[in-house]
Amino acid sequence: MTTTAGNRPVSNPTARTHEVTNQTPPLVGHDVADDPVLLEGVRREGAEWYLDDLHRVGRRTGSEEVQRWAEEANRHEPELRTHDRYGNRVDEVDFHPSYHSLMNVAISEGLAGAPWADERPGAHVARAAGFMVWSSAEAGHGCPVSMTYAAVPALRNSPELAAEYEPLLTSRVYDPGLRAPGGKRGILAGMGMTEKQGGTDVRTNTTSAVEAADGSWRLRGHKWFTSAPMNDLFLVLAQAPGGLSCFLVPRVLPDGSRNTFRIQRLKDKLGNRSNASSEPEFDDTVAWLVGDEGKGVRTIIDMVTMTRLDCILGSASGTRAALAQAAHHARHRSVFGAELIDQPLMRNVLADLALESEAATTLALRVAGATDRAQRGDAGERAFLRLATAVGKYWVCKRQPSAVAEALECLGGNGYDEASGMPRLYREAPLNGIWEGSGNVNALDVLRALGREPESLEAFRAEVEAAAGADARLDAAWREVRGELARPEDAELRARRLVERLALVLQGSLLVRHAPAPVADAFCASRLAGDRGLAFGTLPAGTDLAGVLERLPAGL
Numbered sequence: 001m002t003t004t005a006g007n008r009p010v011s012n013p014t015a016r017t018h019e020v021t022n023q024t025p026p027l028v029g030h031d032v033a034d035d036p037v038l039l040e041g042v043r044r045e046g047a048e049w050y051l052d053d054l055h056r057v058g059r060r061t062g063s064e065e066v067q068r069w070a071e072e073a074n075r076h077e078p079e080l081r082t083h084d085r086y087g088n089r090v091d092e093v094d095f096h097p098s099y100h101s102l103m104n105v106a107i108s109e110g111l112a113g114a115p116w117a118d119e120r121p122g123a124h125v126a127r128a129a130g131f132m133v134w135s136s137a138e139a140g141h142g143c144p145v146s147m148t149y150a151a152v153p154a155l156r157n158s159p160e161l162a163a164e165y166e167p168l169l170t171s172r173v174y175d176p177g178l179r180a181p182g183g184k185r186g187i188l189a190g191m192g193m194t195e196k197q198g199g200t201d202v203r204t205n206t207t208s209a210v211e212a213a214d215g216s217w218r219l220r221g222h223k224w225f226t227s228a229p230m231n232d233l234f235l236v237l238a239q240a241p242g243g244l245s246c247f248l249v250p251r252v253l254p255d256g257s258r259n260t261f262r263i264q265r266l267k268d269k270l271g272n273r274s275n276a277s278s279e280p281e282f283d284d285t286v287a288w289l290v291g292d293e294g295k296g297v298r299t300i301i302d303m304v305t306m307t308r309l310d311c312i313l314g315s316a317s318g319t320r321a322a323l324a325q326a327a328h329h330a331r332h333r334s335v336f337g338a339e340l341i342d343q344p345l346m347r348n349v350l351a352d353l354a355l356e357s358e359a360a361t362t363l364a365l366r367v368a369g370a371t372d373r374a375q376r377g378d379a380g381e382r383a384f385l386r387l388a389t390a391v392g393k394y395w396v397c398k399r400q401p402s403a404v405a406e407a408l409e410c411l412g413g414n415g416y417d418e419a420s421g422m423p424r425l426y427r428e429a430p431l432n433g434i435w436e437g438s439g440n441v442n443a444l445d446v447l448r449a450l451g452r453e454p455e456s457l458e459a460f461r462a463e464v465e466a467a468a469g470a471d472a473r474l475d476a477a478w479r480e481v482r483g484e485l486a487r488p489e490d491a492e493l494r495a496r497r498l499v500e501r502l503a504l505v506l507q508g509s510l511l512v513r514h515a516p517a518p519v520a521d522a523f524c525a526s527r528l529a530g531d532r533g534l535a536f537g538t539l540p541a542g543t544d545l546a547g548v549l550e551r552l553p554a555g556l
């Protein structure tokens with residue numbers, strides 16, 4: 001406000017210079033699990049008994065305290081201490097207390113190894129849903145949680161090692177610190193496959209393994225990426241005389257002495273900053289063989305299969321978390337006299353993101369359900385899982401970065417500001433597409449499954465065709481995919497397109513059967529047929545945007 005002194009405007013000293021209006025309140029104090037897509041999926045996949053616990057995890061996830069933990073665990077990054085004051089190697093990593101708080105909840109809520117000790121049908125679905133909800137607050141600490149979950153089936157290749165360590169890996173007690181596993185109430189596991197010269201092509205691993213007189217082994221070599229180096233045990237690939245083999249490497253030996261695990265440095269990463277990823281070197285490092293000598297890849301693939309599931313869950317979770325922020329902002333921000341949520345073009349963007357998120361979440365939970373049933377001996381589900389995990393890992397992880405970038409843009413400049421939390425979601429987004437088999441590797445894995453395990457395609461076909469006749473666009477898309485599958489020429493060159501189409505028909509089939517009509521219709525219209533642009537926000541005219549947006553988590 002100004003007054004004039006003669007012709008000269010001057011400031012009114014009583015005017016307020018810093019009135020805050022039209023800013024979105026923080027999305028806090030809500031139940032993240034209060035989400036129809038998630039809850040319906042959990043029921044459908046057989047874990048209805050978990051819903052009260054899931055809501056508890058959801059309320060915790062949405063709390064102000066946990067949001068502060070997440071922010072602090074990323075701002076105060078883990079620090080490597082290689083030596084003590086006397087020059088002895090210690091190779092320890094210090095984490096901020098908030099990281100430990102996050103880990104404590106994750107482990108005590110059973111999001112690591114617990115389902116392997118839980119007889120209830122649906123235990124893996126329950127864990128998957130809890131993991132999706134909880135890791136939406138902070139994804140970095142999900143890495144050790146996920147690897148601990150995944151280590152159990154690989155370890156079972158050596159029953160005597162499994163008998164010793166499984167009760168600790170499945171424990172709900174977070175007991176950090178380097179001590180002999182036998183003296184701890186719960187332990188965590190990691191994996192060391194990637195070396196400098198290759199991560200995908202582990203056959204090039206040069207870390208060597210020789211057998212000692214007592215039947216244990218000694219490793220010598222380096223790893224280029226080994227995350228969560230303060231975990232208690234690692235499954236490590238090394239070259240034994242009989243070929244590439246899988247070994248268990250504890251950080252502390254049963255007698256309480258430190259095993260040699262020299263952490264050369266920590267990675268300076270794009271995102272995932274609360275999690276430490278290290279370069280360790282092994283020198284006369286004590287190890288035990290897991291599975292058969294020379295069958296290292298076959299053994300550790302049991303772990304990789306489970307971490308791939310978690311990549312799907314993590315990407316679905318990160319996509320949904322970004323969508324929630326975008327929708328929340330659009331509800332509270334007005335431009336040109338109307339809330340963003342009521343502007344037609346913004347509705348198109350949000351509905352498109354909601355559609356992507358619903359498809360990702362539904363597929364993720366379907367894969368988790370198949371995991372659960374396969375563990376309990378269902379051969380059809382095991383066959384389905386073989387293809388669906390690779391297809392889902394490729395597509396859901398591939399879509400996350402562009403969906404998160406679009407959601408960030410919904411917040412305008414505020415989305416680019418660290419305080420919004422969106423940059424953290426954005427930096428995290430490409431990671432699930434890289435580790436546990438990058439995009440091309442998963443696409444090629446689909447070809448491998450199609451070629452070597454025809455029963456996996458049969459199970460996939462049955463799943464897609466369970467919706468046969470329900471939507472002509474889905475039927476037509478599936479016919480096209482089957483035509484593609486029958487063409488052997490240039491298979492590698494075409495692999496990405498094929499896997500993309502497989503993912504879309506699978507998502508289409510799931511949504512046609514399980515989602516409300518507006519969602520299924522919008523998905524088929526925009527992903528399987530019709531005239532659609534490449535960016536989000538290009539749902540065709542006639543789409544029931546309100547029907548799609550009804551599927552947003554409660555309160556958004």
Ligand SMILES: Cc1cc2nc3c(=O)[nH]c(=O)nc-3n(C[C@H](O)[C@H](O)[C@H](O)COP(=O)(O)OP(=O)(O)OC[C@H]3O[C@@H](n4cnc5c(N)ncnc54)[C@H](O)[C@@H]3O)c2cc1C
Nearest residue numbers: 191192193194198199200225226227435436438439440441
């Ligand atoms: C934050 C982070 C944490 C990690 N933590 C761990 C860990 O704890 N333990 C661990 O063992 N590893 C870990 N990794 C490593 C990760 O698993 C590897 O980076 C990944 O498997 C890819 O291997 P690479 O980096 O050697 O790339 P490369 O194998 O060199 O691949 C490079 C590119 O080539 C593509 N490609 C590969 N083969 C083919 C082909 N035949 N045709 C076409 N394209 C191909 C890949 O898709 C990729 O895009 C971590 C990585 C990151 C980023």
